[in-house]
Amino acid sequence: MENTFHVPTVAELMAKGQTPDLLFWVGCAGSFDERAQRITKDICKILNHVGLNYAILGTEESCTGDPAKRAGNEFLFQMQAMMNIEILNGYEIKKIVTACPHCFNTLKNEYPELGGTFEVIHHTQLIQDLIDQGKLRPDDGHVFKGKKITYHDPCYLGRANEVYEAPRKVLESLDAQLSELKRCRSNGLCCGAGGAQMFKEPEPGNKDVNIERIEDVIESKAEIVAAACPFCMTMLSDGVKIKEKEQEIQVLDIAEITARANKL
Amino acid sequence: MISQLIFFILFAVAIVFFARNAKKIYRNIKLGRATQRTDNPGERFRIMAMVALGQQKMFKKPLAAILHVFVYVGFCIINIEMLEIVIDGLFGTHRVLSVMGSFYDFLIYAFEWLALAVLVSCVIFFIRRNVLHIYRFGGRELLKWPRTDANIILITEILLMAAFLTMNAADGKLQQLGADGYHTAGAFPVSQYLVGLLPDNINGLVMVERFCWWFHIIGVLLFLNYLPLSKHLHIILAFPNTYFSNLTPKGKLNNIESVTAEVKAMLDPSLPPPSGEVTRFGVKDVQDLTWKNLLDAYTCTECGRCTASCPANITGKLLSPRKIMMDTRDRVTEVGKQIDQKGSFEDDGKSLLDTYITREEIWACISCNACVEQCPVNINPLEIIIGLRQYAVMEESQAPSSINGMFSNLENNGAPWKYAQADRANWANQ
Numbered sequence: 001m002e003n004t005f006h007v008p009t010v011a012e013l014m015a016k017g018q019t020p021d022l023l024f025w026v027g028c029a030g031s032f033d034e035r036a037q038r039i040t041k042d043i044c045k046i047l048n049h050v051g052l053n054y055a056i057l058g059t060e061e062s063c064t065g066d067p068a069k070r071a072g073n074e075f076l077f078q079m080q081a082m083m084n085i086e087i088l089n090g091y092e093i094k095k096i097v098t099a100c101p102h103c104f105n106t107l108k109n110e111y112p113e114l115g116g117t118f119e120v121i122h123h124t125q126l127i128q129d130l131i132d133q134g135k136l137r138p139d140d141g142h143v144f145k146g147k148k149i150t151y152h153d154p155c156y157l158g159r160a161n162e163v164y165e166a167p168r169k170v171l172e173s174l175d176a177q178l179s180e181l182k183r184c185r186s187n188g189l190c191c192g193a194g195g196a197q198m199f200k201e202p203e204p205g206n207k208d209v210n211i212e213r214i215e216d217v218i219e220s221k222a223e224i225v226a227a228a229c230p231f232c233m234t235m236l237s238d239g240v241k242i243k244e245k246e247q248e249i250q251v252l253d254i255a256e257i258t259a260r261a262n263k264l
Numbered sequence: 265m266i267s268q269l270i271f272f273i274l275f276a277v278a279i280v281f282f283a284r285n286a287k288k289i290y291r292n293i294k295l296g297r298a299t300q301r302t303d304n305p306g307e308r309f310r311i312m313a314m315v316a317l318g319q320q321k322m323f324k325k326p327l328a329a330i331l332h333v334f335v336y337v338g339f340c341i342i343n344i345e346m347l348e349i350v351i352d353g354l355f356g357t358h359r360v361l362s363v364m365g366s367f368y369d370f371l372i373y374a375f376e377w378l379a380l381a382v383l384v385s386c387v388i389f390f391i392r393r394n395v396l397h398i399y400r401f402g403g404r405e406l407l408k409w410p411r412t413d414a415n416i417i418l419i420t421e422i423l424l425m426a427a428f429l430t431m432n433a434a435d436g437k438l439q440q441l442g443a444d445g446y447h448t449a450g451a452f453p454v455s456q457y458l459v460g461l462l463p464d465n466i467n468g469l470v471m472v473e474r475f476c477w478w479f480h481i482i483g484v485l486l487f488l489n490y491l492p493l494s495k496h497l498h499i500i501l502a503f504p505n506t507y508f509s510n511l512t513p514k515g516k517l518n519n520i521e522s523v524t525a526e527v528k529a530m531l532d533p534s535l536p537p538p539s540g541e542v543t544r545f546g547v548k549d550v551q552d553l554t555w556k557n558l559l560d561a562y563t564c565t566e567c568g569r570c571t572a573s574c575p576a577n578i579t580g581k582l583l584s585p586r587k588i589m590m591d592t593r594d595r596v597t598e599v600g601k602q603i604d605q606k607g608s609f610e611d612d613g614k615s616l617l618d619t620y621i622t623r624e625e626i627w628a629c630i631s632c633n634a635c636v637e638q639c640p641v642n643i644n645p646l647e648i649i650i651g652l653r654q655y656a657v658m659e660e661s662q663a664p665s666s667i668n669g670m671f672s673n674l675e676n677n678g679a680p681w682k683y684a685q686a687d688r689a690n691w692a693n694q
Contacts, residue, residue, distance in 0.1 A: 160514050
């Protein structure tokens with residue numbers, strides 16, 4: 001897919017003597033993972049569509065350090081954090097939207113003690129806010145009308161930060177048939193990728209966590225399972241593939257659903 | 265007079281023993297490192313009122329919650345009865361609180377129903393634990409002593425309630441017979457049905473009544489002293505443990521300040537390197553945990569809600585958050601015993617990591633906070649797991665090789681995968 005608009009970097013804006021109102025923190029998955037890149041682009045489409053003065057850090061962005069911290073490498077985490085904070089403070093960034101709940105959690109909760117205090121929101125919160133403001137409105141006759149949609153709570157958005165409503169509100173705006181998974185909200189089951197598990201093989205067991213989770217999705221009879229995290233996206237998509245349900249179940253990020261519903 | 269003396273001695277000995285064991289547990293908890301958990305007392309009291317007093321999180325499982333409320337309310341209220349027993353025991357009176365008149369009758373009436381509710385609930389708990397195959401009552405950490413411990417608690421409660429009701433039945437019958445010393449007091453809506461099982465002569469009835477009275481009070485005093493050895497300690501520690509809850513979002517892991525000082529010095533060579541004593545990074549043994557982690561361990565009642573919600577556990581991995589807490593308690597108890605014997609702790613060649621908790625367990629954690637969310641008394645097994653990982657990584661460089669690979673990618677490319685930082689924004693131009 002080709003971008004019909006330019007995604008500005010903070011450095012570019014600064015060169016023009018401008019500063020962004022909102023920094024879009026893309027995250028490593030959103031930058032490098034092909035599937036997650038599509039979500040990143042949809043978030044940019046939304047930001048562009050509503051005319052927000054936003055920018056990305058581009059090549060100046062670096063991992064927040066979340067996987068290092070969860071894997072016990074506090075040194076590496078703090079190195080990453082302090083380098084990022086220096087850049088963010090240097091650009092006088094005040095407000096950040098993230099595409100990934102792990103970046104969201106780390107920037108929001110773990111950076112302040114290291115000198116980086118920002119207003120941090122997740123993209124589902126931004127989208128909900130834009131819907132509330134009337135800036136985003138599902139197009140008449142959009143593809144999700146009447147579709148059976150369920151939502152998988154990412155641990156780092158849900159339990160970790162108690163953001164349960166924003167993604168649901170976004171889905172409620174669609175006029176679709178919404179259902180909950182049997183393990184949802186604070187009782188939601190992890191996709192299996194958190195705590196640096198994304199980067200290693202699981203310990204011996206009798207099942208992979210994403211299979212356990214995709215069985216919940218299959219049981220819900222949903223045609224679309226909405227995700228809000230690039231790692232959940234990978235794990236759920238793999239689960240759908242392994243269960244050979246690609247024809248029946250689509251895994252889509254809340255941002256992708258919003259972009260499509262608004263025909264962006 | 266002799267019975268009063270015996271009662272006094274038993275009562276005093278029980279209290280002294282309990283105080284001694286409670287002091288040891290307090291000392292063991294204080295072996296942990298400092299952590300700030302006293303800010304915002306208003307919010308802390310609110311959490312304690314909701315979670316401990318109000319049993320809020322128990323209701324994630326409604327059936328168990330309702331049965332537990334019966335036992336909990338029954339236990340708390342029947343303790344008013346204990347007050348009477350203690351006064352009667354010390355002063356040789358009989359049903360001294362009956363001076364309250366009809367209110368006393370109401371109390372005894374309520375106690376009887378509660379006692380029945382406790383008894384029935386405990387029987388159901390016993391069946392759930394031993395007959396039905398409920399996931400959280402299984403698991404390799406719940407064999408042997410922990411299983412026995414749970415059953416001892418349930419059987420004791422069943423026996424205590426049975427003794428209480430039998431005592432009331434005998435007392436009621438003695439009142440009807442106009443026996444000397446048994447004035448009319450109380451109402452016996454439940455125990456009246458037991459009267460038929462009792463002897464008809466006054467001597468026999470007095471024996472039954474006295475036996476049950478002594479059985480009840482000795483049972484309670486023994487139970488009090490059993491608490492410090494048992495998972496049942498939660499009935500006391502649930503309150504401080506919820507008061508000292510973590511008030512920050514669950515996703516936030518603590519900052520290690522000693523690392524901050526070193527990282528700052530690394531990034532800015534003009535800063536002086538951190539001085540002062542070098543502390544251990546992460547957790548190898550219980551002394552490296554915070555006192556709150558240790559309080560958590562003593563508070564755990566091994567209900568297994570954490571384990572039953574743990575994605576790693578339910579997919580067959582070795583990790584069980586409940587076992588993390590039980591291992592921590594076992595280890596701190598062992599360290600405490602050594603301090604009792606030798607006056608101070610010396611390296612005994614054991615440690616929480618490896619002797620109790622294996623590497624396979626800690627690396628199976630997904631840090632999803634399900635265990636933290638489920639715990640009805642706000643225990644946090646995740647903090648301990650992360651602490652153990654920190655020791656493995658920062659002190660020993662012992663991480664799974666793929667994790668080491670992720671670390672080096674992060675160090676070199678600023679991303680956990682092998683992509684160049686310069687390519688980070690390529691998506692925007694594709």
